[in-house]
Amino acid sequence: AVELAPIRVNAVSPGVVRTNLWQSMSAPERERLYESVGKSLPVGRVGEAHDVAQAYLFLMQEGLSTGQTVVVDGGTVLV
Structure with a gap:
């Protein structure tokens, strides 16, 4: 950010998110993952x-x- 100023440099770091990223898993596996992590x-x-x-x-x-x-x-860093 300092080197690129005045351009602002920020990032977003998501946890587990319901997206197509998980499509390689079967639908029941995905739901179990979402439920367990949630x-x-x-x-x-x-x-x-x-x-x-x-x-x-x-x-x-x-x-x-x-x-x-x-x-x-969702608070992953807290648990």
Whole structure:
């Protein structure tokens, strides 16, 4: 971020999110994964694409943040 200033450089770090990334797993396996991971998280569920999109929107609209990583993982880092 310092080297590229005044361009703002930020990142979003998602946890487990319901996406096509998991298509190699069968539908029942995916649901078991989502349920198991979701139960282990403080928020009680895995992420959805809109959860991650909201983090990107925040970073794009908020003009003062740079050099930040926004973690959107449902609290994974807490457990």
